[in-house]
Amino acid sequence: MLKHIKTISVFFIFVACLISGIFINERVYSKDIDYNGEEFINVTVYEKINPAIVLVEAQMIDGLSSGTGCIINKSGIILTSSHVVNNSSYIEVTTSKGETYKAEIVNIDSKKGDLALLKINSKKALPTIKLGDSSMVKVGQKVLAIGNPFGFNGTLTTGIVSRIDYERNKIQTDAAINPGSSGGPILNAKGEVIGISQSIFNPDNNKSNIGIGFAVPANEVKELVSAYIN
Numbered sequence: 001m002l003k004h005i006k007t008i009s010v011f012f013i014f015v016a017c018l019i020s021g022i023f024i025n026e027r028v029y030s031k032d033i034d035y036n037g038e039e040f041i042n043v044t045v046y047e048k049i050n051p052a053i054v055l056v057e058a059q060m061i062d063g064l065s066s067g068t069g070c071i072i073n074k075s076g077i078i079l080t081s082s083h084v085v086n087n088s089s090y091i092e093v094t095t096s097k098g099e100t101y102k103a104e105i106v107n108i109d110s111k112k113g114d115l116a117l118l119k120i121n122s123k124k125a126l127p128t129i130k131l132g133d134s135s136m137v138k139v140g141q142k143v144l145a146i147g148n149p150f151g152f153n154g155t156l157t158t159g160i161v162s163r164i165d166y167e168r169n170k171i172q173t174d175a176a177i178n179p180g181s182s183g184g185p186i187l188n189a190k191g192e193v194i195g196i197s198q199s200i201f202n203p204d205n206n207k208s209n210i211g212i213g214f215a216v217p218a219n220e221v222k223e224l225v226s227a228y229i230n
Helices: 002-031 037-052 218-225
Strands: 053-060 065-073 077-080 089-096 098-108 115-119 142-147 156-164 170-173 185-187 195-198 213-217
Touching: 037 053, 037 142, 037 156, 037 185, 053 077, 065 195, 077 089, 077 218, 115 218, 142 195, 195 218, 213 218
Parallel strands: none
Antiparallel strands: 053 065, 053 089, 065 077, 077 115, 089 098, 098 115, 142 156, 142 185, 156 170, 170 213, 185 195, 195 213
C-alpha cells in the first residue's frame, strides 16, 4: 500500500513538473518574437538607423518646406536634399527623440547632386549613419527607405532597386518615396546608406507614389561629406 502511494505521488510530481515546464516555456516563448528572415532585416536595420534620421523643416517665402536628413557626424552635421532648404530663411531640425534644434547650412551642392549639409549645435554625441559603396548596387537587390512623408515621421518602406540610371547617375527604386522623404536614406540589407532619396515620378503632380522613385548614389555624396565623416 505504501509503495502504491509513493508511485502515485511520483506520478503527480512528474505531471506537475511537466505542466510547469509547459507554462514556463510558453512564457519564455511569448517574450521572443519569431521573425522570419526578411522581417528580421527590416526590424534590425530600422532600429539601427532610425535614431540617426531627422525631420528637416525650412521656412520659405511661399510656406514651409519639409524633408528628411541623415546625421553623418556625431557633433551634428546633417545631410539632406538641397531643394528642401535652399533659399530658406529659417531651418529647424527635429530628432527621432523629439529634440528640436535650429540649423544652419554649411555646404550646398544643388547642381551636381541636389545635396546640402546642415549643422546643429548638440551638447551630446549623436547617432550617425554609414555610407555604403553604391558602385556595388545591383538591380533587384532589397532596399529600405526611411523618411518623413507627409509629416509621418520615421516611416519605413521597403522595395528593390528597380533600375540604375547611369546617364543621370540615379538609383531608381519602387520603395515608397513621397513628399517629405527627400534627403532620407536608401539602405541596403546591412543598414548602409547606398543612396539619398531625391525625387519621384508620377502623373499627378507629386501627390502620390506610384513606385518610381530616385536617389542620389552614396558615392556621389562622399565628396561633399568627406571632411565631416566621423
